[in-house]
Amino acid sequence: MDEQTRQQFDSIFHPQSIAVVGASGDERKMGTVFLRNLLDSGFEGRVYAVDRVGGSFRGLPIYPKVSSIPAPSVDYVIVAVPRGSVLDLLDDCLVKKVKAVHFFTAGFSESGEEEGIRLEQEMVNKARKGGFRIIGPNSVGIGSPRANIWLVDFQEGAGMVSFMCQSGSLMYKAVYNANSSGLCFGKLVSVGNGCDLDSTDYLEYFAVDPETELIGAYIEGVRDGRRFFQAVKEISKKKPIVIWKGGKTEAGARAAASHTGALAASESVWSAALKQSGAIQVEGMDELTDTLLAFQRLSFLEARRITIVSGLADGGGGESVSAADVCISSGLELPSFDSGTISQLVALLGRVGSILHNPLDVCQARSMEIVQRAIEAAAADPNIDLVLIQERVDLLLSMLPPGSLNQICDMFLAIKRSQRKPVAIVLERGFAQTEWLAAVRKLSAAQIPVFPTLDRAVKAIANVNRYSSYRRVI
């Protein structure tokens, strides 16, 4: 990526000033919602409201046009007005030396109509001639926590995970997942129709962006397949790219065409090409964010031989059986403990009512200290690379004295400190949302990845393993 393009991207994610066109003050309209979210998220640059209604919103004057803004320049313009006025608007933007324009406005190539396709092409022509870039159209825009820009939803903190999404609603879902897991995004973008900047452009930027260590992508289709796969192949050598491809079936591809105008190749072509490119292929938003979380917390990791521990609150027998199934199907191993470990476990837990294999059930432990020692014994087993502890918050709360959940989290932190093997936790939420979220935050703060179900944990850890092996051999 050339230096000029990189700078254009930097201004997109770190603009000095933003104007929102279509911010009439009516909070049922997306223009006003964007403006409100921008003000609420604490963006420190200048913010301008633009709409022909005039008046003001939360103390900000509403200017009739972008060119009426009393400043020599505006970096970034968000557009949420009907498509009929967009060409005039772009001419008006040129007056203010705008660097990038994000169109929430839809009704372009994705509509399949001639008029929409023509308009989109003219927008691109104006952008090329005027030297500015277009995000969208038909996009919910960007999230840039370091710049305090959130158009869609909020998240505390800013991490090193960047996310490129060919769907606005799935971008919301990604942020929701991040908020409930400790995954921390640094940059997000909804590509929309990608008429100027397309998926490959964003990926290439994330590849050179020092604020990005991990990349996630939801993709329905790309314009130039060769260029896309070449880019993914190059990037995968340096940074993990986790990709969910939507629109795999014929009906899905048809929906994708109306959604973002993307032309999708057949599933087998995509899967084969992604595999060769070194990307980590996932199926669904949950697996996507789980895998990013696993990378964020565990970094690169070849740790296939895991032990699963459960039974702090209840006998985790049934869960262990399905856990074992999921592990093996995902390419992980659940080795038997060696005889030294089993002797230690028998001494700690006794034989009766405990399951002293791997998966390990510690339900017979008589104190938290014994639970900790049993888990440490399992972790120390020479056949084990990683410890996965599984509990349900509802049950912990209903079966143990008040305060136990906090005590259990402290024990998990102690286990992480007391030995060198990686630790991951499965905490099922149940109805105890507040306590669950507090526990997730506490464990996340200590860099322990927390997953909502065992299946999801195992798939994510297997994905990290797969990529780590790939990186070792290329």
Place this chain on the structure above:
Amino acid sequence: MDEQTRQQFDSIFHPQSIAVVGASGDERKMGTVFLRNLLDSGFEGRVYAVDRVGGSFRGLPIYPKVSSIPAPSVDYVIVAVPRGSVLDLLDDCLVKKVKAVHFFTAGFSESGEEEGIRLEQEMVNKARKGGFRIIGPNSVGIGSPRANIWLVDFQEGAGMVSFMCQSGSLMYKAVYNANSSGLCFGKLVSVGNGCDLDSTDYLEYFAVDPETELIGAYIEGVRDGRRFFQAVKEISKKKPIVIWKGGKTEAGARAAASHTGALAASESVWSAALKQSGAIQVEGMDELTDTLLAFQRLSFLEARRITIVSGLADGGGGESVSAADVCISSGLELPSFDSGTISQLVALLGRVGSILHNPLDVCQARSMEIVQRAIEAAAADPNIDLVLIQERVDLLLSMLPPGSLNQICDMFLAIKRSQRKPVAIVLERGFAQTEWLAAVRKLSAAQIPVFPTLDRAVKAIANVNRYSSYRRVI
């Protein structure tokens, strides 16, 4: 099933009196937890606490032995004391003409130890000789909402769904899932080692039980495969049986052996035999409870051609693409609308920014009334059998005025009333737990099935279709 056995089962699920052995008053011990839950769930029969400590718990005297209970008989005894004392205890139970004994106590055949195996065999001998039945050992017992018996967790109301589970912790999870979806159990049992009454016995009882219309089962292995599959085959002709088989991989089977002593056959043998038997095979507890919910709400149904509607709060484009993929992979169809429907949709929604295919995106509708008319137009399409509407509660709440969620639920109810095709709803929970649960309950009360994700809804509906076709052809 002979009449005598049926009556024994009736006394298990509708006992007149229950004694809990090991109910010392110490709430950290399961005996006391069982007693407490029994008292809290409002069981109307007589309840006795038994433990050698004596004293009292919540006003109930604690008798030293079952035989010290001052009543001529006790129907049902729950045992949560170490295994060493169980044989004497059973002799003591005979004095009170006990009909069934549930052993939470573990350390029998599942331990693999000679002593445990021998003890279990002796328990069975005593039961056969004494004419009473054993639940477990190594079981968390039963749930019988019509009798107000809950040992593990609570649920409001009593339905026609019975559940047999070879895992205590997964039984908790099933009840949790039911509580968050409107699925309504009528009878539940944790089989444990099933030394006397085993999985097949429970299934045979559910088959003849007039309070059971649907059967769910989590199974790790069975003693007599031929008898089990023969039973499933017979029952499937009359009632749907939804089965999740755990312990499919070698590691899973090993875990299952230590968990309930079950001997598991290979995965391929199980899958083939289940398929031939007419059972509905699922993978995981979520798919199990989702499928039961779909049966409970939709009954038998051949409705493969579905329309998916989204976009009330946000443009559901990306979700629609993956929705289409999931439908097709599950064997459902997403037919195109016919031209009459498309004309109606264009008139209602306009072309721009809407996706007027199937999946349908109604994000451009200007009022709730127009949303309703658009969904009804899609439902009326001659190519469509079932309407699936997908929304996220978080987004609805953040993007629409207060009170909208309730209004939207009312609209869903109106759509169900206004036309004859079945309606199912996907409501993603997000962080708005209270509002989400209220909406689920409101829709459930109107017999609309509500699922937490589109994938899960589609799989459950596909399972109902599959069984309904099976019933039509056998």
